[in-house]
Structures are given as C-alpha cells and as structure tokens.
Amino acid sequence: MAIWIRSQDKTNLIECKTIDVLNRFNEFHVVANYIDFGEAENYNDLGQYSSKRKQTKVLDMIQKHVETYSNKVYQMPQDNEVEV
Structure with missing residues (x-):
C-alpha cells in the first residue's frame, strides 16, 4: 500500500x-523517496524538526497512520505541533 504525504x-x-x-547541521528532516515520471x-x-526526538516522533506518527489505514494521505505536522 502506498502512502501519500x-x-x-x-x-x-x-x-x-x-x-x-x-x-x-543540527537540522532534522523527514524526507520521501519517490519515483518521478521518468522512473x-x-x-x-x-x-524539518528542531530535535531528533521530534523527528522520531513524526516517524512514529506516520507508522501509526499506516497501521490504522485511516486514509492514504498523511499531513506532516509543524514543529510546534509535535510534543515529545
């Protein structure tokens, strides 16, 4: 199952x-690998998140979203919306 983010x-x-x-450089990014039209x-x-803990929390949130199949689109949260 693909996930759209x-x-x-x-x-x-x-x-x-x-x-x-x-x-x-003390920047913590979540990045997507995808295939473009040219394959x-x-x-x-x-x-981008202000800490490694927030970055990991967002990955946990994406995993939970995939596991629950709530829908196929996940909206990345803002840094200030991630509580660790």
Missing part, C-alpha cells in the same frame, strides 16, 4: 516509496 509547507503531495531521515528515484523534504 503532504509536505509540512503544504506545497507537495508525494506518493512515497520510502520515508527516511536526514540529519545535517528516476528522487528525494523530497517533507518536514
């Missing part, structure tokens, strides 16, 4: 192949 800034709606984390793999930043 709308980016934190609401500018992208992506059918995700995988969801990964990227930690760089090439790409990555897109879905959201």
Whole structure:
C-alpha cells in the first residue's frame, strides 16, 4: 500500500516509496523517496524538526497512520505541533 504525504509547507503531495531521515547541521528532516515520471528515484523534504526526538516522533506518527489505514494521505505536522 502506498502512502501519500503532504509536505509540512503544504506545497507537495508525494506518493512515497520510502520515508527516511536526514540529519545535517543540527537540522532534522523527514524526507520521501519517490519515483518521478521518468522512473528516476528522487528525494523530497517533507518536514524539518528542531530535535531528533521530534523527528522520531513524526516517524512514529506516520507508522501509526499506516497501521490504522485511516486514509492514504498523511499531513506532516509543524514543529510546534509535535510534543515529545
């Protein structure tokens, strides 16, 4: 089952192949791996968080969303909406 995720800034709606984390310069990102129209793999930043704990919490939230099959689209939360 594919999951569609709308980016934190609401500018992208992506059918995700995988969801990964990227930690760089004390910035904690959740990124999507997806296939574009030319069948090439790409990555897109879905959201940025102020801590690794928040980043992990968001991954937990996505996992719960997938497990419950509530629907096929997940909206990335803003940093201030994630409580750890």
